[in-house]
Amino acid sequence: MQMSHYKYLTILFLTFLIVLTSCQKDKIDEPDRLEQFGILGKWRMQSRTICGVTDMIVLYDTIGFSTGVKNDDLYGEFISVSPGDKTDGQFEINPENSTIHFIYDNKQSSYEFQISGNTMTFISYEDDCEVITDWQKEE
Numbered sequence: 001m002q003m004s005h006y007k008y009l010t011i012l013f014l015t016f017l018i019v020l021t022s023c024q025k026d027k028i029d030e031p032d033r034l035e036q037f038g039i040l041g042k043w044r045m046q047s048r049t050i051c052g053v054t055d056m057i058v059l060y061d062t063i064g065f066s067t068g069v070k071n072d073d074l075y076g077e078f079i080s081v082s083p084g085d086k087t088d089g090q091f092e093i094n095p096e097n098s099t100i101h102f103i104y105d106n107k108q109s110s111y112e113f114q115i116s117g118n119t120m121t122f123i124s125y126e127d128d129c130e131v132i133t134d135w136q137k138e139e
Helices: 002-022 033-037
Strands: 041-050 062-067 075-082 085-094 099-104 107-116 119-126 129-137
Touching (some): 033 062
Antiparallel strands (some): 041 062, 099 107, 107 119
């Protein structure tokens, strides 16, 4: 009778091991912090205003923003495309002063930015002149 008792204990132990080793913790991916700003995706330039004068030409410039390697920071990657030119690099958002900082081709540039729905605005200053660029979200 003891042999059957060991047989049941062995089966119970093996069942326990199978259940224990087959259970996996589901990894819960935290959303990237950049998602909260609505900047990720592709944007098309709608207008450029320099010193209060808006260009009347059709603009073909686009910029795409994607997340970086880590999802707990405010760094990402961008690709900017305009006729005859393509630039890629990294960007960082500073929510405290509503700025975005671009690093590309050994250059750096910063803009004030605002996003409202599907519209993004960059504001910078060149030679005491305000430059406002409006973008419309495509993707």
